[in-house]
Amino acid sequence: MSEIYRSEAGAQLLREHYLRALTHWPVDHEQHRVPTPEGETFVLSCGPADADPLVLLHGSGANSTQWMSRVAELAARFRVYAIDIIGEPGLSAPARPPLDSDRYAGWLDAVLDALGLGRVPIMAVSLGGWVALDYATRRPDRVERLALSCPAGVSRQRKGFLVKALLLNLLGRWGRLRGVRLVLGPGLASLAPAETAMVLDQVLLVARNYRYRSGDLPVFDDAALRRLTMPVHVLAGELDVMLDSRETKRRLEAVAPRATVRLLPGVGHFVPPRPAVEHAFLTS
Numbered sequence: 001m002s003e004i005y006r007s008e009a010g011a012q013l014l015r016e017h018y019l020r021a022l023t024h025w026p027v028d029h030e031q032h033r034v035p036t037p038e039g040e041t042f043v044l045s046c047g048p049a050d051a052d053p054l055v056l057l058h059g060s061g062a063n064s065t066q067w068m069s070r071v072a073e074l075a076a077r078f079r080v081y082a083i084d085i086i087g088e089p090g091l092s093a094p095a096r097p098p099l100d101s102d103r104y105a106g107w108l109d110a111v112l113d114a115l116g117l118g119r120v121p122i123m124a125v126s127l128g129g130w131v132a133l134d135y136a137t138r139r140p141d142r143v144e145r146l147a148l149s150c151p152a153g154v155s156r157q158r159k160g161f162l163v164k165a166l167l168l169n170l171l172g173r174w175g176r177l178r179g180v181r182l183v184l185g186p187g188l189a190s191l192a193p194a195e196t197a198m199v200l201d202q203v204l205l206v207a208r209n210y211r212y213r214s215g216d217l218p219v220f221d222d223a224a225l226r227r228l229t230m231p232v233h234v235l236a237g238e239l240d241v242m243l244d245s246r247e248t249k250r251r252l253e254a255v256a257p258r259a260t261v262r263l264l265p266g267v268g269h270f271v272p273p274r275p276a277v278e279h280a281f282l283t284s
Helices: 008-022 071-075 103-114 127-138 160-169 172-184 186-190 193-209 245-255 275-282
Strands: 029-034 041-046 053-057 079-083 120-125 143-149 232-237 259-264
Touching: 008 193, 029 103, 041 103, 053 127, 071 079, 103 127, 120 127, 120 275, 127 143, 143 275, 172 186, 172 193, 186 193, 232 245, 232 275, 245 259
Parallel strands: 053 079, 053 120, 120 143, 143 232, 232 259
Antiparallel strands: 029 041, 041 079
């Protein structure tokens, strides 16, 4: 049994759930299984074959279905490549190389090379934002620009919410749902009720069957952030209980030469899409 899942049955359940979800992918797409030094990596591609590329990296405890509600709009403009991050509950290898190594950059090198991609823009969320930043600081020549939501790795990770979330977890499904809402924040209210229910159910299903990464993600030092020479646009919620968004803004705008951070009032770790803003940045 892979150590990232709580049981073989749980791993199979999540895999089947993912495969069913992919039958509802809203646009025509191709599925790729790419060999890398860290194991096979699953990638979905869609959009016009001759369009500019856009790489998508999802958040922790997720997979590329995190982009389901957005991919039609993105694929209308870009050739989209949604990559399942290794060690997460998708269809990529369960490998979790040390986060303080260069192996995630080597992994993404291999994925991009196999897809025939050179210099690319990357859109990413949370953990995916950390992977994107790690790659961009190590391979700035391969990253055209970064569009990030609540990226980890720039500010300290907050711990205060954990106690409340653990206590809520003892109160059955109602408490677990409240705990998820606490972590994701008020931005969930921007979704339609059916979409909110789907997000909450997905998070609970993953939590029952998957082992989240333990320990803090490494924080990039100033020297690393100075290597972000490409345009960087960040959306961060002022009410994020997991990350210090004000510190993210202060550090990036002080050190990264072309970074802009928008703090969103009334928004937590879940940042509702801002298509007009993001498209303007990606196409500028």
